[in-house]
Amino acid sequence: MEDIFKHYELQREELLARIAQHLQLDETRKGRMESAYRAISELLDQDQGFFKDLDIDVYPQGSVLTGTTVRPYKGCEFDLDIVVQINALYSRFTPVEIYNALLKKLEGDDRYSDKLEKKNRCVRINYANDFHMDILPGCIVFYQDKNVIRIPDRLLRDWAVSNPRGFGEWFLARAATIRRESVLQGYYNRMKVELRAQIEELPRDDFYSKSPLQRAVQLVKRYRDIYFSGANSEYATSSIVLTTLMGLNYQGEPSIYETIDNALNRIKLSYNVAQQNRIRFTVTNPVNAQEHFTDSWTTAHYDHFYRFVEKFHREWNALKEGFDKSGQHYIELFDERVYKESLQEQIKVLSKFSQSPVTRANGLIIGGKAFTDEAGRIRQDQGYKNTAHHNYGG
Numbered sequence: 524m525e526d527i528f529k530h531y532e533l534q535r536e537e538l539l540a541r542i543a544q545h546l547q548l549d550e551t552r553k554g555r556m557e558s559a560y561r562a563i564s565e566l567l568d569q570d571q572g573f574f575k576d577l578d579i580d581v582y583p584q585g586s587v588l589t590g591t592t593v594r595p596y597k598g599c600e601f602d603l604d605i606v607v608q609i610n611a612l613y614s615r616f617t618p619v620e621i622y623n624a625l626l627k628k629l630e631g632d633d634r635y636s637d638k639l640e641k642k643n644r645c646v647r648i649n650y651a652n653d654f655h656m657d658i659l660p661g662c663i664v665f666y667q668d669k670n671v672i673r674i675p676d677r678l679l680r681d682w683a684v685s686n687p688r689g690f691g692e693w694f695l696a697r698a699a700t701i702r703r704e705s706v707l708q709g710y711y712n713r714m715k716v717e718l719r720a721q722i723e724e725l726p727r728d729d730f731y732s733k734s735p736l737q738r739a740v741q742l743v744k745r746y747r748d749i750y751f752s753g754a755n756s757e758y759a760t761s762s763i764v765l766t767t768l769m770g771l772n773y774q775g776e777p778s779i780y781e782t783i784d785n786a787l788n789r790i791k792l793s794y795n796v797a798q799q800n801r802i803r804f805t806v807t808n809p810v811n812a813q814e815h816f817t818d819s820w821t822t823a824h825y826d827h828f829y830r831f832v833e834k835f836h837r838e839w840n841a842l843k844e845g846f847d848k849s850g851q852h853y854i855e856l857f858d859e860r861v862y863k864e865s866l867q868e869q870i871k872v873l874s875k876f877s878q879s880p881v882t883r884a885n886g887l888i889i890g891g892k893a894f895t896d897e898a899g900r901i902r903q904d905q906g907y908k909n910t911a912h913h914n915y916g917g
Contacts, residue, residue, distance in 0.1 A: 529878070541866075567628065610669060625660045670686050746856050751831070763816055804817070850862075
């Protein structure tokens with residue numbers, strides 16, 4: 524059986540996946556959000572006014588659709604974006620008409636009337652100290668392609684073009700361009716063959732099979748949250764920009780580490796080339812060439828973005844070293860608690876397959892399954908019971 528603790532690059536890859544898994548929304552919060560947007564769907568289905576007899580789809584967009592959710596950092600709220608798509612040509616309505624129809628329906632329901640906030644292109648429902656849900660109404664442009672929709676822009680009192688489903692499909696297609704089996708999937712498949720009866724102790728298949736690009740985006744977004752958590756939060760790079768840049772700069776790398784390392788290099792290069800040629804560095808929606816995600820960026824936004832990428836890349840490069848040198852950099856990148864809990868979990872689950880007595884002993888101690896025999900040796904079956912400790916290292 525392959526000893527992951529003798530191969531730092533493999534151990535690092537597995538740990539990065541564990542960190543990303545820790546950062547995902549927990550099942551309880553996911554369940555609350557799914558219930559929230561299903562309730563909107565049911566509300567509109569039962570409408571006897573504007574929405575009666577209209578064919579409507581209600582679906583999530585953004586990180587939920589791309590599989591790159593990250594739980595809020597230190598008290599921030601999660602933003603759930605959903606689309607209310609009317610499968611009728613936009614020419615039948617005015618943008619103000621569909622926006623106001625949605626707003627009126629929500630205002631008339633006691634569950635939402637005191638939680639509403641009018642935004643430029645959506646209606647927001649604020650669930651106190653938990654999450655907020657942005658509801659984007661839209662109509663189709665063509666019957667032949669129902670992914671392209673027109674959405675209301677209240678400030679312009681006109682339509683804007685959007686394609687949330689198309690963006691999700693684009694990103695997932697990019698994630699699927701992996702050149703070969705991912706590093707973690709290969710490791711997991713070898714374990715399944717060799718372990719058989721013990722396989723129930725390992726994480727579910729989706730832990731390993733989630734693509735390197737999806738995991739990379741989760742990790743990049745978490746460092747973004749940490750980097751911009753102070754006074755510069757107003758300049759934080761949006762998730763759609765980061766997701767787009769990572770997708771555009773992904774070239775099928777089979778590991779999370781390579782995906783981020785190479786993408787950051789390519790992003791820095793393209794930014795510097797734009798600066799040298801005195802042209803504006805822009806991030807365009809890959810499924811809608813008319814939409815530039817960086818249109819509203821000021822000079823300050825560009826400065827903060829580049830400093831963020833530079834700092835991230837410096838910290839990321841430090842992960843090429845072993846844990847004795849890189850532990851603090853994991854903490855800087857992803858938060859101390861997340862790093863230490865992920866490392867503890869890795870040792871607890873995988874140490875039993877290590878050839879090192881010390882590593883196996885550490886796993887037993889962390890898991891609270893260790894005994895000390897009369898000779899002072901750590902054993903699993905006899906001796907004095909040891910209590911689990913929380914010295915994670917790093």
